[in-house]
Amino acid sequence: MISVFIVFAIFILFYVNKMTNSLCIQKEIPEENQHKVFRTINVLITILLISSYLEILYT
Incomplete structure (x- = not known):
C-alpha cells in the first residue's frame, strides 16, 4: 500500500508544481x-x- 501511495504522492507533487509554474507565469x-x-x-x-497517509493508515 505504501508504494502505491508514494507513486500517487509523486504524481500529485509533480502536477501541483506544474500548476504553480503556470500561476507564476500568468x-x-x-x-x-x-x-x-x-x-x-x-x-x-x-x-x-503525510496527514492523509496517516489517516488512511490508522482508519
Whole structure:
C-alpha cells in the first residue's frame, strides 16, 4: 500500500508544481519570489499528503 501511495504522492507533487509554474507565469511573479511560492506550496502539499497517509493508515 505504501508504494502505491508514494507513486500517487509523486504524481500529485509533480502536477501541483506544474500548476504553480503556470500561476507564476500568468501572474508575472518575479523570479526571486518564485522560489518562495514553490517552497511554500510544496511544504503545504507535503503536509497534506503525510496527514492523509496517516489517516488512511490508522482508519
